[in-house]
C-alpha cells in the first residue's frame with residue numbers, strides 16, 4: 001500500500017464513486033467499506049484496480065476461525081493491497097485469516113481493528129465488560145495482533161504512539177479520525193490533523209468526508225497529501 005492518504009469511498013453506488021474519481025488525474029489509495037462492497041461486489045474492485053488505485057478492502061471480518069480463513073481465501077483472489085479483521089475475533093481467528101489469505105496471495109497486507117473509534121470508554125465497560133482504559137484495551141488487541149503475525153492495526157492516531165513504542169514503527173497503524181485544521185469534526189470523537197498523526201506514529205491515514213464532501217475534492221486531497229507527506 002503506497003504511503004498516500006487513503007480516501008474512504010463512502011458512497012452508495014459505483015456510479016457515485018466513478019463520478020468522484022473522475023475529478024482526479026492520478027493514482028490514489030482508496031478504502032472500500034462493506035456498504036459499497038455488498039452492493040457492487042468483486043467486479044467493481046477490479047475496475048478500480050484497472051484505474052491503478054491501491055485498495056484497502058475494509059470488511060472487518062469477525063467469525064469462527066474456519067469461516068474467516070475460507071473467506072480470506074476468497075478475498076485473496078481479489079488481489080487488493082490491504083484487508084482487515086476484528087482483533088476481538090481472537091488470536092486463532094487472526095492466524096487462520098492470515099493462513100487463508102496467504103494460500104492464494106503472498107502480498108496483500110492484513111491488519112486488525114482494535115477498538116472502533118466510535119466506541120467510548122463507557123461502552124467498553126457496559127457492552128464489552130472491559131474494565132480498563134480504552135488505550136489499554138487497544139494496546140492489548142495490538143499485542144495480540146502482532147503475536148498472530150499480522151501486519152498492523154486500525155486505531156485512533158492518538159493510540160498510535162503507544163503502539164509504536166511497544167511494537168515498533170514498522171507495525172502498521174492505519175488511522176481514521178483525521179481532520180485538517182478548520183475542517184468539520186462530524187461524528188468523529190478523537191481526531192488529529194494529518195501532521196499530528198504522522199508525529200504520533202500513524203503509518204497510513206484514512207480520510208473520508210474532508211475530501212469526499214468538499215466543494216473541491218481534488219484540492220482538499222492535495223492539501224491533505226502535502227500535510228501528510230510533509
Ligand code: C5P
Pocket residue numbers: 008010033115116117118154155176177178186188206207208209210
Ligand atoms: O469521513 P471520515 O474521515 O470520518 O471517514 C473515516 C472512515 O474511516 C469511514 O469510512 C469510517 O467508517 C472509517 N473508520 C473509522 N473508525 C474506525 C474504523 C473505520 O472512522 N475505527
